[in-house]
Amino acid sequence: MRAACELAARVLEYAGTLVKPWVTTDEIDRAVHQMIIDAGAYPSPLGYGGFPKSVCTSVNECICHGIPDSRNGDIINIDVTVYLNGYHGDTSRTYLCGEVDESTMQLVKVTEECMLRGISACKHGASFKTIGQRISEYVDEYGYSIDPFVGHGIGKIFHSEPIIWHTYDYEPGYMVAGQTFTIEPTLSMGGTQCTLWDDGWTAVTVDGSLTAQFEHTILVTGDGAEILTMHPRAWINQELPGVMSYA
Numbered sequence: 651m652r653a654a655c656e657l658a659a660r661v662l663e664y665a666g667t668l669v670k671p672w673v674t675t676d677e678i679d680r681a682v683h684q685m686i687i688d689a690g691a692y693p694s695p696l697g698y699g700g701f702p703k704s705v706c707t708s709v710n711e712c713i714c715h716g717i718p719d720s721r722n723g724d725i726i727n728i729d730v731t732v733y734l735n736g737y738h739g740d741t742s743r744t745y746l747c748g749e750v751d752e753s754t755m756q757l758v759k760v761t762e763e764c765m766l767r768g769i770s771a772c773k774h775g776a777s778f779k780t781i782g783q784r785i786s787e788y789v790d791e792y793g794y795s796i797d798p799f800v801g802h803g804i805g806k807i808f809h810s811e812p813i814i815w816h817t818y819d820y821e822p823g824y825m826v827a828g829q830t831f832t833i834e835p836t837l838s839m840g841g842t843q844c845t846l847w848d849d850g851w852t853a854v855t856v857d858g859s860l861t862a863q864f865e866h867t868i869l870v871t872g873d874g875a876e877i878l879t880m881h882p883r884a885w886i887n888q889e890l891p892g893v894m895s896y897a
């Protein structure tokens with residue numbers, strides 16, 4: 651798990667360096683694919699439930715699972731999952747492409763903070779419900795919507811139990827040291843209603859409002875959680891002052 655997650659983090663960081671106006675999401679997909687193959691791993695999304703590409707790139711109003719095509723946009727979530735030596739590592743972040751206005755920067759910053767707040771609720775014996783509670787309380791201060799996508803258990807299987815809600819929920823259950831799962835909130839500026847494109851994957855907001863997402867794979871420990879997909883250099887973000895950084 652550690653090796654897979656570290657590779658996912660390095661691939662995501664590299665993918666982020668490619669985000670610039672006029673660079674297509676298809677180019678990002680090709681570069682990510684190559685880096686994963688060169689590392690002796692497999693891009694988990696490719697062929698997963700028929701998904702046609704190696705990475706998810708979700709631009710602007712696209713919430714998640716965007717299929718790379720040829721779009722250029724203002725904010726873009728890149729979601730990398732690698733399968734290395736029998737284990738999956740899953741991580742994503744939202745990058746700024748070109749000039750981005752203040753309110754959009756705030757959405758991106760608050761989304762990252764929500765993911766971190768969720769992570770901070772995790773330790774052996776904690777209730778899964780506290781993740782969604784902590785995130786929801788914070789989002790309420792800004793009036794953003796939390797989209798109905800969930801995190802998931804991960805390890806030898808890409809998506810497994812437990813389901814990780816980012817909203818208030820009634821899911822029972824408590825965390826156990828040694829468990830690995832993702833926390834991956836998606837926040838929209840507008841409403842929570844979403845719809846799927848005809849491709850069966852691309853999830854977008856109905857009102858066209860911008861959305862952002864961040865994701866880490868974490869390991870529950872006795873007194874907290876370890877972020878397995880954290881790559882130190884990935885956290886120095888000079889373009890987003892105020893975003894917590896861990897370098």
Ligand code: MF3
Pocket residue numbers: 694695696698699701705706715729730731740832834851865
């Ligand atoms: N990486 C996504 C997640 O966070 C799942 C992508 S599935 C795909 O769970 F098929 F769209 F790639």
Ligand code: CO
Pocket residue numbers: 729730731740741742865
């Ligand atoms: Co992911």
Ligand code: CO
Pocket residue numbers: 740801802832834865
């Ligand atoms: Co995930």
